Amino acid sequence: MNDLPQQIDVLIIGAGAAGLMCAAVAGQRGRSVLVLDHANKVGKKILMSGGGRCNFTNMYTSPENFYSENPHFCKSALARYTQWDFIALVEKHGIPYHEKTLGQLFCDNKSKDIVDLLLAECRAAKAQIRTRCSIESVQPQDTGYLVETSLGTVRCKSLVIATGGLSIPTMGATGFGYDVARQFGLRIVPTRAALVPFTQHKRQLQRQQDLPGSALPVTASCGEGSFHEQMLFTHRGLSGPAVLQVSSHWREGEAVSFDLAPDRDLAEWLAQQRTEKPDAHLHTVLCGLWSKKLVHHFLTDKGIESRPLKQFSSPELAEIGAKLQTWELVPAGTEGYRTAEVTLGGVDTDAISSRTMECKTHPGLYFIGEVLDVTGWLGGYNFQWAWSSAHAAGEVV
């Protein structure tokens, strides 16, 4: 049954964060808007985000929090629809929220509050939404585009691709947006799973078999990325915010370095402890820093024997401090798109107007959100990019 309008001003493919935001903004300008999604419900990633509480933005959002081949591309959209604009929208809808850490704003209740906000805005804008609709083809017309779908054919003046990246295919992620971009001759910046846990080799996992569930603050560094946050040992390897963040900088075969006591120089600290508590055992003193399990593991792994501190010479303590301070690791890999929060790379921004998100070579064709080669850090930045890029397009489509 052809359940769709045959002609519409704006057709948006993808009813996720960016697609719904763009629909609301365009509809409120009086444009007729239709949003299509192949999934059985809208905003699935929003629903699962932030551990069910959606980290919907970050108070400190700035262009430095994003990766892209062109780091300037995101500036215009982020400046014209800021985190404060989205926070005002959240407050307009009476959604309670709080700052968890580092400017990260989360819903007090559940992520569904954000989906409900977007749906209410779309309703007010009279934007139509259809789920369970697969897109069969996209063809350029003299003016506008013709899109064939499982629910019928639609002609539109503006076509907005908001189909996101490749992460979590079980949630409906596909490479559709990249295929459309290629169809129109656009380049795709090679894609990679990012904000993703590391996996470790079997032998290393055996050495860490008592550690899954243990966490500690670290500074994780790789290439130009360095992040001071928590690290978590898992059954497959390493996770936690510091690891997810640094994964965006990691390439196969590279080493990642962890400062396991980022707030102090361990050699100096141990020397001071020896002065204050000469009879205390090394492992007892270290339990002031790390859990018992971690202390046992680090000492065994580095072949350090625990004795009363007074029995270590100064050079010995300095060597132990240096050994315990840093951990270098070459991860076996990552958990890949199966669990990655985002996809690095995507539609090359060279082909896109940073003011409107319109394709420079194909008027009326827009790309917004994660499908573009703009990827945020962990902490609410990816949703802010979805809101900002969607708003930029919504104002002109």
Ligand SMILES: Cc1cc2nc3c(=O)[nH]c(=O)nc-3n(C[C@H](O)[C@H](O)[C@H](O)COP(=O)(O)OP(=O)(O)OC[C@H]3O[C@@H](n4cnc5c(N)ncnc54)[C@H](O)[C@@H]3O)c2cc1C
């Ligand atoms: C587990 C998890 C937790 C996250 N938590 C956070 C967080 O707390 N804060 C944060 O800022 N970011 C978070 N992210 C990242 C964030 O969810 C994304 O960056 C954001 O959703 C991207 O918005 P988007 O609209 O571009 O794409 P999406 O939200 O992914 O929406 C794309 C839509 O397109 C549809 N679609 C895909 N292919 C097709 C097709 N072929 N035909 C029709 N429809 C299609 C999909 O069904 C989907 O509805 C998280 C991601 C994951 C996976």
